Amino acid sequence: MRTRPLKVALLGCGVVGSEVARIMTTHADDLAARIGAPVELAGVAVRRPDKVREGIDPALITTDATALVKRGDIDVVVEVIGGIEPARTLITTAFEHGASVVSANKALLAQDGAALHAAAERSGRDLYYEAAVAGAIPLIRPLRESLAGDKVNRVLGIVNGTTNFILDKMDSTGAGYQEALDEATALGYAEADPTADVEGFDAAAKAAILAGIAFHTRVRLDDVHREGMTEVTASDFASAKQMGCTIKLLAICERAADGASVTARVHPAMIPLSHPLASVRGAYNAVFVESEAAGRLMFYGPGAGGSPTASAVLGDLVAVCRNRLDGATGPGESAYAALPVSPMGDVVTRYHISLDVADKPGVLAQVATVFAEHGVSIDTVRQQGKDQSSSRSGEAGTEGEASLVVVTHRATDAALGGTVEALRKLDTVRGVASIMRVEGE
Missing domain, CATH: 3.30.360.10 (Dihydrodipicolinate Reductase; domain 2)
Incomplete structure (x- = not known):
């Protein structure tokens, strides 16, 4: 086993960050055995330095995250501060100064993942982010x-x-x-x-x-x-x-x-x-x-919480540290397919639509006609009286309301949208109470 420790900088020490620091300390021997070298917490960047953080040496605490990632002797930066900035700048700075990065920052990766992967590739470093999706559940790997x-x-x-x-x-x-x-x-x-x-x-x-x-x-x-x-x-x-x-x-x-x-x-x-x-x-x-x-x-x-998310972070940390020792990097971005992303209107699924309609003859036929005109096939229809007390017996010209529930066969979202728009224009439709897609069948 290599005796010189791999140095880790931790950005953020909230619910997840504090748990990452705790596990690194209490499981230090196990982590070293799995990695092939000891890992050392070299610094912790926080916004509130006066807050008591059990188990963390106060000498490691700093408010200058930029200086921490620029040190040059940091092997891995763990980013758990979230948000877009300063996280984005800190991560790219870490790459520029020779560190690999483990992140749990879903918002940043969803917005700028391609740029971050490119920065990691230019520097010959890793970008891992298992903790960004579904907490402890192994999914990205x-x-x-x-x-x-x-x-x-x-x-x-x-x-x-x-x-x-x-x-x-x-x-x-x-x-x-x-x-x-x-x-x-x-x-x-x-x-x-x-x-x-x-x-x-x-x-x-x-x-x-x-x-x-x-x-x-x-x-x-x-x-x-x-x-x-x-x-x-x-x-x-x-x-x-x-x-x-x-x-x-x-x-x-x-x-x-x-x-x-x-x-x-x-x-x-x-x-x-x-x-x-x-x-x-x-x-x-x-x-x-x-x-x-x-x-x-x-x-x-479990998809969230300090311990489950920290588990995913530590799994990435072990993988990145192993790569560091081997002088290699793990999988980077794979975007070779470059498939276009279609709009929601192209999505095909089933729908459950609840309508408030006038309770009188011919309404169902009108509604069915609108669905047919927009190419949306009806699977089932359920109708029941609603607010019947509003109709006074024997008084001409009054009508109650009914609830009409329509479940469709598969259709495009665009066709369904056109159907609903037309339904709202019918005099006999008082309102569209609910639209719900039906999945998993």
């Missing part, structure tokens, strides 16, 4: 390495624990969205500002990363269609249960049937209770990968 000889056609999964916890609570208890969010916040699953999670930004960044790796194509955050789950209601869950389904916020990355393009999207969707993703409870994550040779693979586990 299997896609980059284990399935490198296969053709991946689809990646479908739950990649945000906060939203899964909220939707699971709504499903199992009948709670409304706000009530479930409040519970998630109280338990520490949701941030004080949950926007990034509930509006799908977090999942969209992860989808961009997964699509890029799976399809050997550069996919940026702007290429991912994103819808949040704040409009999902208890009524949507009631409808889902009548169909034998539940609702999940899904990240879906697909190769087109002809193989000529890809799509990436994040949105709520109904999935059958028979699908394995339907049973993913609480704040857990799960991802399905569908490939030609391997078939369907499922990856499941």
